[in-house]
Amino acid sequence: MDAVSAVLRQRAREAEPLGKVLGWSLLVHVGLTVLLAVVPASWLGARLAEEPAVVMQISLGGAVGPRDGGLSTLGGRPVQQVQPVETKKAIEAVRPPAAKAPEMVERTRAAPKKQTATAKVEAKDPRSRTPTKGAEVQAGSAVAQTAGRGQGFGLSAGGGGTGGYLDVANFCCPDYLATMVDLITRHWSSKQGADGTTLMKFVIERDGRLTNIQVERSSGTPAFDYYSQRALSLTRQLPPLPAAYTGERLTVHLNFDYVR
């Protein structure tokens, strides 16, 4: 064997050992896997199924509308108003004035019309009602300015709702919500010497406990937020959720309106 081959063979024999590093690599991989298993699922981007996603919002006081601007949820009642009478006007085509007959010619008289038999039959029909037309009072849908003001929340039939909404698509039982509002307002008064609205969010558990009470949108006045929170905390216990509602819990968003 020549000298060059000997050198090459000698060089080829020196290689980096892999064994020790392999052990370290295995250790790191196992560590990472364990870490991945231990880490809470929310860190990896999974959403915990704590609250149902908002599918649809149901307002407690009518449809969620613009701010009421003086119309209150309780004050906005349907009033009666006069319905304008519908009159039909026939549209006439524009025609040239009829030619006047000359004076000398004797006027022809139209023969009197004979009354038809059908008209008499109609008059005699005892079942027909006499058609009425004219000024008549009917229920309208306009909202009147009553200068009244609701409590800020509540169940009302009309007006721009500013009450609150639920996180479920179809909540079965409005009675339950009425009870809820009633119980909460026992610990609360809207007259606080300043204007403002706090949107609170809380969860009603199956057994009626109020949990997870939090300020969703602050009024800007910490005292109001605290007062709203206090009202919910004092309420603490509602009747259990109605059996017709199958969800485990009910998330409610409720406005607390404060007035001077």
Add this chain to the structure above:
Amino acid sequence: MVGLVAQASPISLAVLVILLLFSVVAWAIIAVKLAAFRKVDRQTAQFIQVFRGAAKFSDVQSVCASLAASPLVGMFLAGYAELNAQLRHSPAAGSGSPGTAASRPTLKSLAAVDRALLRASSAEVNKLEKRVTFLATTASITPFIGLFGTVWGIMSAFTSIGAQGSTDLSVVAPGIAEALIATAAGLFAAIPAVYFYNHLTTRVKVYATEMDDFALEFLNISERNFT
């Protein structure tokens, strides 16, 4: 996460274990190679400095043992061995007294030195590239292994859905989520392998050009001094 893996079928588990092994070996190779290449960089720079500063090849040879990681050392040793072999058998070295211009040793064949350098060069490139090919294998195979695990998992998920007779999301989703872990693991193994395979092969190419450069330099010096 724990629950997903714990209820996986044996095939899915096997796929995950295989992928883990691939990843372990690939990362070990990456670590070893990066460390080795860093050493190569450092020692090559030192060797070049010594080589250009030295007056005699024998001076250079004395530092070779301490700079063994550099591929240029291998080439130098091979070229020097060939030079020695030729000079030992040349008539000038045998008869005349050394030191005089007339008795200066001469090379029989410069081409033989060139060939020796070429042999050393390819051997050194082989040595540098050793185990890097495993990274290429990992990069191309592991996504497929992961995909296999996923397909198998989805198959069994649908079988169990059929058995339960329900298409409720809570029945369908866990099986598919469990199946998708295999694809994720495959990609997890493959992506670093692709990156470091490209990185390491590019560096080997750079070393190869450095070695070519060194071969030409060595030949020049040999030609100047021994012909």
